[in-house]
Amino acid sequence: MLSNLKPQAPDKILMLIEEFKADTRQGKIDLGVGVYKNPEGVTPVMRAVKAAEQRIWETQVTKAYTGLAGEADYRNAMAQMVLGELPVERLASVASVGGTGAIRQALELARMGNPGLTVHVSDPTWPNHLSIMKFIGLPFVEYRYFDNATRGVDFEGMKADIAKAKAGDLVLLHGCCHNPTGANLTMDQWAEVAAILEKSGAIPLIDLAYQGFGDGLEQDAAATRLLASRLPEVLIAASCSKNFGIYRERTGILMALGTGTADRDLSQGAMAFLNRQNFSFPPDHGARIVSTILTDDALRADWAAELEEVRNTMLGLRAQLAQELRDLSGSDRFDFIAGHRGMFSRLGATPEQVARLKTDAAIYMVGDSRLNIAGLNADTVPVLARAIIDAGI
Ligand code: LMR
Numbered sequence: 001m002l003s004n005l006k007p008q009a010p011d012k013i014l015m016l017i018e019e020f021k022a023d024t025r026q027g028k029i030d031l032g033v034g035v036y037k038n039p040e041g042v043t044p045v046m047r048a049v050k051a052a053e054q055r056i057w058e059t060q061v062t063k064a065y066t067g068l069a070g071e072a073d074y075r076n077a078m079a080q081m082v083l084g085e086l087p088v089e090r091l092a093s094v095a096s097v098g099g100t101g102a103i104r105q106a107l108e109l110a111r112m113g114n115p116g117l118t119v120h121v122s123d124p125t126w127p128n129h130l131s132i133m134k135f136i137g138l139p140f141v142e143y144r145y146f147d148n149a150t151r152g153v154d155f156e157g158m159k160a161d162i163a164k165a166k167a168g169d170l171v172l173l174h175g176c177c178h179n180p181t182g183a184n185l186t187m188d189q190w191a192e193v194a195a196i197l198e199k200s201g202a203i204p205l206i207d208l209a210y211q212g213f214g215d216g217l218e219q220d221a222a223a224t225r226l227l228a229s230r231l232p233e234v235l236i237a238a239s240c241s242k243n244f245g246i247y248r249e250r251t252g253i254l255m256a257l258g259t260g261t262a263d264r265d266l267s268q269g270a271m272a273f274l275n276r277q278n279f280s281f282p283p284d285h286g287a288r289i290v291s292t293i294l295t296d297d298a299l300r301a302d303w304a305a306e307l308e309e310v311r312n313t314m315l316g317l318r319a320q321l322a323q324e325l326r327d328l329s330g331s332d333r334f335d336f337i338a339g340h341r342g343m344f345s346r347l348g349a350t351p352e353q354v355a356r357l358k359t360d361a362a363i364y365m366v367g368d369s370r371l372n373i374a375g376l377n378a379d380t381v382p383v384l385a386r387a388i389i390d391a392g393i
Contacts, residue, residue, distance in 0.1 A: 012127055013366055020364045028362035029380050031371040034179065034343050035247060036310055039377040046245045048303035052292035056285075066284045068272040070095025070253075074287040077294035078253045082208060082221055082238050083228055092267035093255045094275055095282035099209045099239025102254040104132055105274045106205050106235045107170075109256065111138060112270055114168040120161070120202070121172045122146075124346075124368060126179045129172060129207075143171075146181045148348045151336035153183045159196060167201030170235070173227075176220035177210035177342025180370035184214070184341055190223040194230040204231065209239040212307045213314065214341035217243075232259045240290050242343070243307055249286025310374075314343065317376045324385035334388075346370050349393040361387035369393075 016032035035043050069075065075093040079086050096102035110117055119138055121129055122145035133140045141164075144157030165171050173193070178184050185193065197204060204227050211220045228234050233256075240251040256267040275282055293299045318338045325334035337345050349357075349369035357363040363384060365371040376384060 011131070016364050016366065019358075023362055023364075025362040027383070029364065029375065029384065031363060031365040031373075031375040031384075034242070034372055034374075036242060036245065036314075036343070036374040037377075038310075039313070041377070043247070044245065046303060046306050048293045048299045048306065049244060049246060049289055051299055051302075052289045052296075055292055056288055060288075063284075065281050066095075068275050068281060069093065069268070070282045070287055071284065071291065073295065074291040075253060077291045078238060078240075079255060081217070081294060082211065082224060082236060082255070084218070084221065084225055087228075087257065089261055090257045090259065090264055091255060092258070092264050092271055093253055094268075094271040095284075095287050096237070096252040096254050096275075097279060097283060098241060098250040099207070099237055099252040100128060100132075101250065101278075101282075102237030102239070102252040103129065103205075103207060104136075105254050105271065105278070106237050106256075107133065107136065107138055108274055109254070109267070109270055110170050110203070110205070110235065111136075112274075117169050118166070119170045119172055119205075120165045122158075122174065122178070124180055125172065125174075126207070145178075146183060146346060151181075151183065151346065151348050152339075153185060153189070155185070155189055155192075159192060162193065162202070163196050163200065165197075165200055165202035169202045170205045171197065171202050172205045172207060173223075175206040175208035175211070175224045175236075177214045177344070179209065179342070180344050180346055180366065180368060182340030182342055182345035182373075183336075185223065187222060187226070190226050194227055197227070197231055203233045203235065205235040205237065207237050210242050210342045211238065212243040212304075213311055213343060216311070217304060217307065228257055233257065233263075240286060244286075244290055244293070244303070246286045246289060249289070250283050251286030251290060314373050317373050317378075317381060318345070320378065320381045321373075321376070321385060324382055325388065328385055328389045343372055343374050344370050345373060347388070347393060349388075349391070353391045353393050356391040357387055360390065363387055 013033050020030045119140040120143050123142035143161030144154045147154035162171050206224050214220045236255040238253050241247040293303045322338035347369040351367050354369050
């Protein structure tokens, strides 16, 4: 049996980690996987996370199973953070194995409710979205999203394409900080998206993996809240990997908003069932860290302050890189970098140019020219800017 297995194509993002490790050149720069690094190149454990872990260690008396849906404290605190309220009549939620686990469960849930559905995804989107859908045999089509000429959103194209989604189809949207492009919709544009979905009955699946990394915790949730208030059915897959810096704890949540208590109860049952089929009980440690922080005023304030530091560090790097490139190129054609939000920006370079950055300058980014802004620091920004110009981008 095992000898019948086929070699799997490596994940493009994860492959870069290995390539980078194997590179022996001094001064190599890793702008690949989406992990925040501070100016010293470290992905730190946040202060509030350490404090919460200490508190858990001191007070936890059992590690017996949690509920199939995870702990209510965690799910309620997360719903408050994402939705700004707790719509108890409409909301079903389960803790998941990271944001990726929530995406996977959301897709399976949608197919249980509508076996004939098609998923509409942005072109481009996070490659693992596509990979999961291919693996579970869920049909998908792409909607236009990134305009390579402006490095912004092709909003007319996007609107025309998502209008083709039928009632009961899913439209996968990045709630903020679009991965991989960094190009995002304005709130007016989100309102237009809501109107299109309202008309067609297609259902948004919102991937919210970077709340707090773009314009702030509240601002980054605004689009999700708008869709939640306007549409009868909304699925939300949120991750705590980035904003709590607990990547390896695999902490996420799937939320389903329906029209009332009957939908809510059916969704809750189906989502708990999916947990049971896939992994049984969700991991608890990361969820407990998050609920400890979010339900304690002092810890929450400290966490939010550190998250702001992280966000502002990235904004500073964006401004510095745009300025360096303005100086070197004598043009404003890289100003989009300062306007993008989140961890990533897509440069709009060709695969050959991206390969040149790697071979000539030991700078690693994903082949579609997505760079992780958080992989930079004040010293490496000028190096990257020079290399971008030298690669003819
Ligand atoms: C990324 O896009 O780099 C992150 O979401 C990490 C991952 O798992 O790909």
